[in-house]
Amino acid sequence: MTAPNLTAGRATPARPDPDPAPARVRRSRRSLRDLALVWGFAAPALVVYIGFVIVPVALAAVFSFFNWNGLGPLERFIGFENYVRAFSDPVFLGALRNNVVILVLSLAIQGPLAIGIALLLNRKLRGRTLIRTLIFVPYVLSEVVAGLAFRLMLPPEGPVDGVLTSLGWSGPKPQWLADPDIAFWTLFAVLTWKYLGLAIILMLAGLQGIPEELHEAAALDGASWWQTQRRITIPLLGPTVRIWAFLSMIGSLQLFDMVWILTGGGPLNATQTMATYMVDIGNGRSQIGFGSAVAVILFLISLVIALIYQRAVLRRDMVGAVTGRG
């Protein structure tokens, strides 16, 4: 370790520091006491973080090259065989496809829905706080509790079917969770129920950041409500929408809890996701090596999407987000 820099010169000139120091950083004397304080304060978080985030992620990469059941020595090195096996396994490919379909549908359906509802609710309404609280309820419930509630509501002739009958749907209903062709769409509907509230709340928060004067100016210029929304509000909501889309995409790829509770990946693997498949083979069948390979694939897909998205879409927003310079 060297003494801290006296100047504000960057230690890494190669690329611009994404996080410049505040204008007035305390000019530290070249003293060991400063260093002791800095690293003493950072050490506990750093040790826990490296030990329980970085190390396990690195281990997943290592394990993925072995045929290993989690017990005994790591000795059966098999190169990329686990990866080859994953990409030739129809169940994994189906799980991957499910993740991608959920990702695309979430963006295409939940996004416009959330923006539309937020635009409508962004006005003076009686009981606004209550409305917002209730809309946010599904997000707060654990996925286990929510998944269980839906499992109890969706059996044949259950409450959901009862409501549909009273609405005039006579005749047989779909097997919501038991029919492989239907179960995936049921799962997507439940996921939409769970996460739409979060999207609406985020959009509403974004709408609050739009200056009122703009609306007034547009109204004075004779713009209709709809023109104002389309030309002013929605473009200014851009950063919020982009951040929400990012969270939604990563969340879609990591999906586990709700699927595990609602369908367990069934029927006939119709609702399997990469994460449920990984837990199934890694924990259920003790194939830690193969499961780790699936985890690494899942991670790499998330990473590639995140990097492309950051480069292409988020660059301006993230500069503001990470450095606090809006």
Place this chain on the structure above:
Amino acid sequence: MATAPMTAGSQKNRIDWSQPFAYLVALVVVGITVAPVVYVVLNGFRSTAQINRDPSGWPAPWQWENHTGVLTDPMFWTQFTNSTLVAVATTAGVVILGVMAAFVIARYEFRGRAALFTLFTAGMMFPLTVAVLPLFTMLRGMGLLGNLLAVIIPQVAFQMSITVIILVPFLRSVPAELEDAASIDGASRFGFFRRIMLPLSGPGLVTVGVIAFVTSWNAYLLPLLVLGNPAEATLPVGVQFYSTTYSQDTAGVLAFTSLAMVPALLFFTLAQRRIVSGLTGAVKG
């Protein structure tokens, strides 16, 4: 939110339909979001026989046995205690370690500072899902399986990224003049941290604390894998155990589920603003 309704041509004595339409939309959305919760809570007050006879009926008469049954079940309280211990310990660990690390990143100039910050922010890309199998083997090697620490320590580690990202701008916004003034008054670096920084960054600490608590309270995958049997489990895992063990006792499962909802709903109602501002603050800096 203080936006006046944009009424198209409100000067022309036309009836403004947008307001009732907004109420209608709000009503539909709220109806859909709360319906499952209402169903679970209401049917917890019916007997399984009643539920089987008429799945979408009203409690008549109201049954309290299901809830008393759950509330007198020692397993429920064991799991409730486990969940509480894990959430409190996780929150404490996240806030204490997080604020210490964020403090030096925000206010000191030292070699490796940018790298340290980058390392923490990179963690946003490593979800627990990716690490959970190796974590399981590590924790088994440490002999921690079945121990609440097996959930607490990894949760603290995985919350560190979002915590540092939220706290650094907070701690940075405290003016340097305050620091100079404190040192002129003879306060040590640590004294400044304890007496000025911590109180001033209160809202930020509450935000990361609330996010850590809610995340921990609802966590499922890690407890599922590392806490083996019901007596060691947290509530989400316990609810799942209960629902498979007593799958014939629909009313009991509903009562257990609705009781498991209560703490999260209560806590959320109290901390709603913080959660929302934390979520949006995290993306706005």
